[in-house]
Amino acid sequence: MKINWGTGIVLAFIGFISFIMYFIITMNIDSKYDHDLVTEDYYKQELQVQNDIEKQKNANALAKNIDWKKTDKGLVITFPESLNAENITGKVFLYRPSNKQFDFETAISLSNHNLLIPDKRLLDGRWNIIVDWQYSGKSYLYKKEIVY
Template sequence: MKINWGTGIVLAFIGFISFIMYFIITLNVNDKYNHDLVTEDYYAEELSYQNDIDKLNNAKNLDKNISYERTDKGLLIVFPKNIDFSKISGNVFLYRPSNKQLDFDTTISLSKPYLLIPDKRLVGGRWNIKVDWQYNNELYLYKEIINY
């Protein structure tokens, strides 16, 4: 049987459409490809973004900003040594882009100049850290993307 050019074009279209349909169905059905928005209330957070910019600028004006270090016990978030750590308050939010069930929020309550996030709470891979903290009525924000 001889295939003419019209039949070849139709077969090419059918093959292309089949490939696209397979791709779309795979992305919609397979949980491995299930990625959610960064936050559920995206527009409300967008309105408060200028506050975050101000907090980031306050943090940049510090002599030394927050740092982090991975230890065998977990993730160590170290606050600046030149400030009184007992007056620090705020939240630490860890966001996992690939799985929102792993996201968690921790209140900052320090007895030492660092905060330890236990290793059992963190799964290997990419994490976004957001430390929203306050010291002497001044607001600060630290954001970092890490691979744990």
């Protein structure tokens, strides 16, 4: 059987469409290609942007801002020592960009201006840390991308 140019074009279209359909089905089914949204309530958080900017300005106005370091026990977040640790309240949110199942939030409970996040909760790799805290009625926000 001889294949003319019309048959060749139709076969090329069928081959191309088959490849595209295979690619689409593979990307939708295979879990290693899952890419979640940054957050589930994206639009709600967009409305909070100006509030976050004000909190970050408050944090930057401090003589010394929050600091963190990696230790053998875990991640130690150090709050400014010029503030009374008993009056600091808030929460720490650790966000894992590669997998939302590892995200977690913890309340701030300080011992000697330090907050320890245990090593068993953190996997090696990139984390976004967000510390939303209050001191004497004033709100502060610390955001940092860290590699643990």
